[in-house]
Amino acid sequence: MATFSTQIIDTELEVDARLHDFGLSRDQILAIADVAKAWASDASPLMPKNAPGTLAYIYGVEALRQQLLDGEWQVDRTQNVESVVNRVRGIRIGFQNVDHSCDLMFPPMPRSSKGSAAEGMSGPTLFDYAGIETGPLTGVLSDGIPTYYVMVGEDGSVELSHPVISEGAYKDFVERIFVRGVGDDWAEDIDPETGPVSEFDIPVSLKR
Numbered sequence: 001m002a003t004f005s006t007q008i009i010d011t012e013l014e015v016d017a018r019l020h021d022f023g024l025s026r027d028q029i030l031a032i033a034d035v036a037k038a039w040a041s042d043a044s045p046l047m048p049k050n051a052p053g054t055l056a057y058i059y060g061v062e063a064l065r066q067q068l069l070d071g072e073w074q075v076d077r078t079q080n081v082e083s084v085v086n087r088v089r090g091i092r093i094g095f096q097n098v099d100h101s102c103d104l105m106f107p108p109m110p111r112s113s114k115g116s117a118a119e120g121m122s123g124p125t126l127f128d129y130a131g132i133e134t135g136p137l138t139g140v141l142s143d144g145i146p147t148y149y150v151m152v153g154e155d156g157s158v159e160l161s162h163p164v165i166s167e168g169a170y171k172d173f174v175e176r177i178f179v180r181g182v183g184d185d186w187a188e189d190i191d192p193e194t195g196p197v198s199e200f201d202i203p204v205s206l207k208r
Helices: 012-021 026-041 051-068 116-122
Strands: 007-009 073-076 083-086 091-098 147-153 158-166 169-180
Touching: 007 012, 012 026, 012 169, 026 051, 026 091, 026 147, 026 158, 026 169, 051 083, 051 091, 051 147
Parallel strands: 007 169, 091 147
Antiparallel strands: 073 083, 083 091, 147 158, 158 169
């Protein structure tokens, strides 16, 4: 597979400046991650083993929308992928539980396989990114808006990054913005076996 040149944003000033390009702040991204962690930690031992990851995803998406929705940012469910979109600035953002993030040597991997919808929205395709003419492609989102994810690692690390998705996994990254490194203020890890069963088709029934 071709090796791509990923844009890494990792210094404090660069991260803040890049987030500002999107109309975002570091505090907003950290708030999303902290909500996800709190709900994962709140999972009862009597719940299914995937409960921490599933709760982190559900409430992570909710926190994403609570932090970002305003006149420019809107709820987006293109191809049934739960996210927010800013068509003025040209960016879409979703939420993702990952094994870890903010590591230069070992890029994050999703804790559950990415579906064809997410792959179609990841753009550019691996072929486009490598500058290869492929002819007509199917399953590629036509609006041309890049999809970033708030990636929350089991160790508490957080990055906002634009992956290239293929065959259910991140094959490479167009850009990675390191928001919080390992060990800042998270007390415990989430069991890697407790990731969500499915990120985009979770049946939820709330009882009051």
